[in-house]
Structures are given as C-alpha cells and as structure tokens.
Amino acid sequence: MAANHLLSFNGKIAIITGASKGIGKASAVALARLGATVIINYSSDEQAAQDALAEVQRLGTGEARIVRADAGTIPGVQSLVKQTVDAYGKIDVVISNAGVMPMKDLEHTTEADFDRTFAINVKGPYFLAQAAAEHMSRGSHIILTSTTLCAASTVMPGYLLYNSTKGAIEQMTRVMSKDLGRKGILVNAVAPGPTGTELFFRGKSEEVLKTVASFNPQGRIGTPEEIAETIVFLAQSSWVSDIGPILSPTATEVERHRTVEAVRHASTTFGFFNLVGHGISQTQLYRIFECSKLFFDLPEEKRMKVHVGQALGRSFRGWEPPLIQQHHDADINFVETFIVGREVPADDPDAGTFLTGPNLWPDLPKEKFQDIILAYQARMVELSHVIIRILVQGLPEAWGCPLDVLDGLTVDPAIPMRMLHYGPVKENNPLQFGVAPHTDFSAITILLQQPGTEGLQVWYPPTEDWIPVPVTEDGFVINIGDLMQQYTAGYYRSARHRVITFSEENKHRYSVAFFLDGNLRFKTKALDGSGNEIVVGEYVYSCLNRTLGTRGPSL
C-alpha cells in the first residue's frame, strides 16, 4: 500500500515547460519519481534536455519524453499539446515553468525586450492553458509560476520588466481559476523566492548573491528541489486521499504526513474528498448494495412493517418513504431510505432515547441482510476513527490538540446509516431533487456511491458552482459535517451538497451514507478553545428538528 501511495501519479500525464534545467527539471524528476509520465519541454539546449531525460529514466518509475518547442509562441505551445495528446490522449498536469529574467529597468527596456519577456512569461502560459484545457478533465491541474516579493520588497528597479510579467501571472491565476474552475480544472501559481537555478545565478556577483540570500528568512537561497515539492503538492489530485500510509506499519513519516496534508487541504478547501487505500475489499464493500436492492424490492406492505413510525421511542430507524425529510419547504426529495443505527437492545436503559435503540429488521434472511449490514457498519466505525485522527493531525499546530482529542466521539457512537434509493426521475423539474441542497449535521459522513451512477454535487464557493462528485472505484466520499465545522471553528468546511438524479433513462441509484454523529454525551469546546461546550446529542437533535418540518415523525 505504501508503495502504491508513493506512485500516486501513476498514469498521469504532465507537461512541464522549460524542463531541461532548474525548477522545471526538478519538478519533472519529482513527478516522475511518483510515477507520472513527464513531457520535458525545452527550446534550445538539447544536451540539457537529454540529461534531464536520462535522469528521469534512471529512476525507473515514470516515463518521459522530450519535446522541443518555443513555449513563448502560440504555434510552439500548440505543437507541445498536440504531440502530448497524440502520444497519450490526455493531459493531467500543466506546469508553465519556462521563463526569462532579463535585467531591465524602465530606461533600458526596448520594445523587443518587452515583447520577448511577455511572450515567454505571459503569452506562452496563457495560450498553453487554452490549448491544453480541452484535453484536461475534472481534477486536473494547471500550475503557473510567479515570484515572491520577500519581506520588504527586495525587488530592485532592474527587475521592473520581469516583475511586470509576474504581476500579470498572478492576476491570470486568480481569474483563470474561476474560468477553468467551471470545468473542474484547478489553477494555482507557485511563487518561489530567490532560487538557485542557472537562470538566477546568471550575471550576479558573489556580493549580490550574498545580499539576496540575506533577504531570505533562512538566510540562504532556495533550491529547485524545494520548489518542486510545492509543485508536486499542488499537482496532487485534491479529491483523492490515500490513507494507505496511515494504516501501513511500514510507511514512512513523510508518507503519513503527505496523507494528513492531502486530507487537510481537501477538508479546508472543499469539505469533501475521495478516500482510497482503506483496505476494505471490493467484495465486502459492494455487498451492501445487494442488501439495498433486496430491501427496496420488497412489496410496500413489507417495507411498511419497518416504517420509521414503528421504531422504539425516538430511536429513529427503519424505512423512511420519500418526501419526509425536507431541507426547505418547497423542495421535493425523491429518495427513500432504510435507516440502521447502532444496535442497542430494547432492555437497555437508554433504549428509546434520541437515536438509540434496537434496529428494525425486515423479513429477509439474516445472513443476506442484517449480518452484512452490521459488518459494514462495524467497518465504518473503525474507519471513522482513523479519519477523525487524520483530521485532528491536520489541525493548526498552535491549537496543540492531542491525537486522541476527538476519540470520545467514536465510543458507543450514534451512527445513523442511511441506505438510500433514488428511483428513476424522468421529469426535469428544477425543484425536484434526489436530495435538496444541505449540509450534514454529523462530524463526518462516509458515503459509498454505486459505481456507474451519478448525481451527487458539491457547492464550491470560489467559483459559485455545483461540482459533480465522481464515483471513484473502491473509494468513499468523505464529507465534513456541521459538527466538525463547529469543533474546528470553521477550519474544516461543512460543504453544501445535493443529489440530482434526473436522467432520460430508467435509472435507479443506490448509495449508503454513514453519519458519524458521535457519542451523544461527548462534549467539548471548539478545538481552538473558542465558544461554549457542544454536546453531540443536543447539537444533532437541534439540527435534525430543523429539517423535519411538519411531516416528520415527532422526535
């Protein structure tokens, strides 16, 4: 599993401009080390490109090829894209790294200097993004290169022209991320400070280098490898987090740290991520859908026997027909649900209290239904414990949270699990949702989507867009719920999401949403120390009551 994680760029195609030297070369090597196929673009130094190619090939992990093209011209970037797509059929990562750094102040800039510098540093990246975007799918990345103005601006008038181009790149990044965000392509920029590349050393005296190094908080000039690490981080698919290294006893600290970082990044940015590397076999995973089908195929009178109204007291479990739970008065939710909770015997003193009690089991063979569902549920409790700990490790260090700070959540937890069935919806009515826009009340939700179906979408505020959440084979969708957002004072985002299953075909969709609400008596303040204590039971009760409207069972 650890090895698998190390090769997290397996099958990914990355174009890197100006990759024969410096930061571009270091990025090509770093990505190839993780399994990527790298397109090493260069414009003039054939020997350096061959050396970079050889270095990548020596790794024996990723593939590579060199492509000569002038990354500062439109025909150049178009040819680069064409050669890549002809060979590999797609592009996953574009790193616009090629650049020039002439020393030109206002007085000494000629029109030719201006045009050439803007062509390589701005025009090339602009049109490369344009040419590449149509071959890039959701979750792919474009990374542009800016520059950092450290401390009090260290930029001397001599770099007026160069820094003008980098200013353009920064604005381009902001707006292009919105433009391409609509297609799910992520656009970022790295802004290295003084970095020890050949381009940087050119024309600088020892003395100048010393002065520049002193501007850096660490008193030294950075290395291309350090910048490449950031580029690799940005190029990682933010939707997918592999928790293999957390579960594997042989994984290194670096690998574990990478998982924590990926989860932290996704949870602060989207509030959603795909989780793989959980170690649960495909057979065990997908058997739960056979249970769903068995149940929802039962005739209505058999489903009625386990109607939520039959559940003991306020334990809230059993069959919930469509239309009960509503998030807004006007919306219609076309989903029916079979709810299973933690099995608490009827003679337990707490049985019948909120979310606590025995499950209602329909007239189906125990070994084909109940046993499989409870085994799945047990795995989800274990998995939720692992995820909670990863999330705790991703919290700001300044909060000083011990690893087990939220462990109490997973002790005898309230775990309503909704086995969901969306019948065919053929009418395209904007108010007709599988599930209307909402956030979950839970700490976290572990969702399993049926392969081959679609419909789940998440709201992404920066681009004000609903983004489809793809089904990852063998993967879970994890989302941060309201309770976790409260605990982390908003550091992790509880993201709005919805389900739309409208389709011309007669399509059913099944999914299973496991909500870790947590131990109902567990209480803590927000982990940054702010606010009042939150008691899980009280919190979830108030959230649930809000959405049930007048049609829900009284709790």
Ligand SMILES: O=C(O)CCC(=O)C(=O)O
């Ligand atoms: O079915 C799904 O994919 C999501 C369901 C959901 O968001 C929910 O039940 O809270």
Ligand SMILES: [Fe+2]
């Ligand atoms: Fe949800």
